Amino acid sequence: MNKPRLLIAASGTGGHIFPALAVAAQLSGEFEIAWLGVPDRLETKLVPERYRLHTVRLQGLNRRPGPQWLSAASQLLGAYRFARRLLKAEGFSGVFTTGGYIAAPAVLAARALGLPAVGHESNALPGKVTRTLARWMACLGLGFAEAAEYIPGIRSRWVGTPVREEFLRSPNPLLEIDVPPEAPLIVVLGGSQGARAINQLVVECAPGWLARGWQIVHVSGAGEFEAVRSRAPVHPAYHLYPFWEKMAPLLARADLAISRAGAATLSELLVSGTPAVLIPFPYAAEDHQRINAEVLVRSGAALHLPQATLNGPLLDRTVAALFADADILPRMARSARALAVPDAASRTADLVRECLGLRTPVG
Ligand SMILES: CC(=O)N[C@H]1[C@@H](OP(=O)(O)OP(=O)(O)OC[C@H]2O[C@@H](n3ccc(=O)[nH]c3=O)[C@H](O)[C@@H]2O)O[C@H](CO)[C@@H](O)[C@@H]1O
Structure with a gap:
């Protein structure tokens, strides 16, 4: 018998694509999965080796009415027609989306055809697209329980934000970076695109940290x-990468992360038990x-340093204070683990099965 078909709409940034890939991995045994994305974005690198990728041109509609708005609106209409044709012609059973612009044509087309659309929102404050579309979704999984406050009346369930399967492997895959086993390790992350302000601060602080x-x-x-490379120290203990895909062993080994507060990164920090200084x-x-950051700060898993009032000396003092007290980082690591939802991918996959009518609801 043919497997039912599921269309996954996830596009643009790692924060949307990696959680969707984690859910897809859970469902690929039972569903034939195809993907809806946009040309020239991260999905064109990450998806085709695993799933069939369909792309449509699409940009945000959050401009004022004018020629650009008209062009975005006509792209949205084109993308909606494309998604509707695809869902119908290939007999899909439903749609799963992690939000963002690509969710709009997918959810609207599913609704027009009477198919269930399931969403996942990883941010503590749900994005505008999710808030607008949620009423037309069969159900919505939430990365943070706090998000439910912003979408009253929506059928939602807290499931956590899915992390890639390698975060759950024990023992962790090998860290393919030459870091001595006993040395304290700081990992610097700027989300899937990088963060100029964090890069500059870290380049300023790095010589002092290396000296310690x-x-x-x-x-x-x-x-x-x-x-960054042109200004960064040349030192055997300073390892610079443009992108690092094998995040699981890196975060597991790190004593401290200095990071933006994108929701996917935060869920990975929690699952890995990595204390963090967050610069949203x-x-x-x-x-x-x-x-997002405040959720972790409230639970004791992270510190929050607002970028507006941050400078090199303040970051340096904060990091030095964390390493100076032997209890602080282990305590933050415990708080991170307590807040983590390691099985978020399987919880989200269950939600998809239930909402597509392939499994009786539990709990
Ligand atoms: C600027 C902005 O609005 N960013 C949003 C975007 O962030 P962004 O895409 O930056 O999202 P996240 O920080 O949540 O996730 C980045 C993902 O890419 C992975 N990664 C990143 C760098 C790298 O070198 N290797 C790697 O594997 C991370 O491990 C993580 O899985 O989507 C998130 C989820 O909706 C939001 O919370 C963020 O606010």
């Missing part, structure tokens, strides 16, 4: 790599990274 015998793995973001991206829509 600490190791630094600095993931700069591809677009930032050359600029201040221009993220509706300041949602700050709201």
Whole structure:
């Protein structure tokens, strides 16, 4: 018998694509999975080796009415027609989406055809697209329980944010970076695109940290790599990468992460039990990274340093204070693990099965 078909709509940034890939891995035995994305974005690198990728041109509609708005609106209409044709012609059973622009054509097309659409929102403050579309979804999985407050009346369930399967492997895969076993390790992360402000602060602090015998793995973001390399220290304990895909062994080995507060990264830090200094991206829509960060801060898993008032000496003092007290980092690591949802991918997969009518609801 043919497997039922599931269309996954996830596009653009790692924060949308990696959780969707984790759910797809759970479901690929029971469903024939195809993907809906956008040309020239990260999905074109990550998806085709695993699933059939269909792409449509699409951009955000959050501009003022004018020629650009008209062009975005006509792309949305085109993408909706494309998704509707695809869902119908190939007999899909439903749609799963992690939000963002690509969710709109997929959810609207599913609704028009009477098919269930299941969403997942990883941010503590759900994105505008999710808030708008949630009423047309059969159900919505939430990365943070706090998100439910912002979407009253929506059928939602807290499932955590799915992490890649390698985060759950024990023992962890090998860290393919030459870091001595006993040396304290700081990992610097700027989300899937990198973060210029964090890169500059870390380049400023790095000589002092290296002098104290600490190791630094600095993931700069591809677009930032050359600029960072030209200013960064040349030192055997300073390891610079534009992008590092094998995040699980890296975070498991890290004593401290200095990071943006994108939701997928946060769920990985929690599952890995990695204490963090969080510097949320201040221009993220509706300041949602700050709201993400505050969830971890409240539980004791992270510190929050707002970018607006941060400078090199303050970051240096904060990191030095964390390493100076033998109890703080282990305590933060325990708090991180307590907040983690390691089985979020399987919980989300269960939600998809239930909402597509392939399994009786539990609990
Ligand atoms: C600027 C902005 O609005 N960013 C949003 C975007 O972030 P962004 O895509 O940066 O999202 P996250 O930080 O949540 O996730 C990045 C993902 O890429 C992976 N990764 C990253 C760098 C790297 O070198 N290797 C690697 O594997 C991380 O491990 C993680 O799985 O989507 C998230 C989820 O909706 C939001 O919370 C973020 O606010």
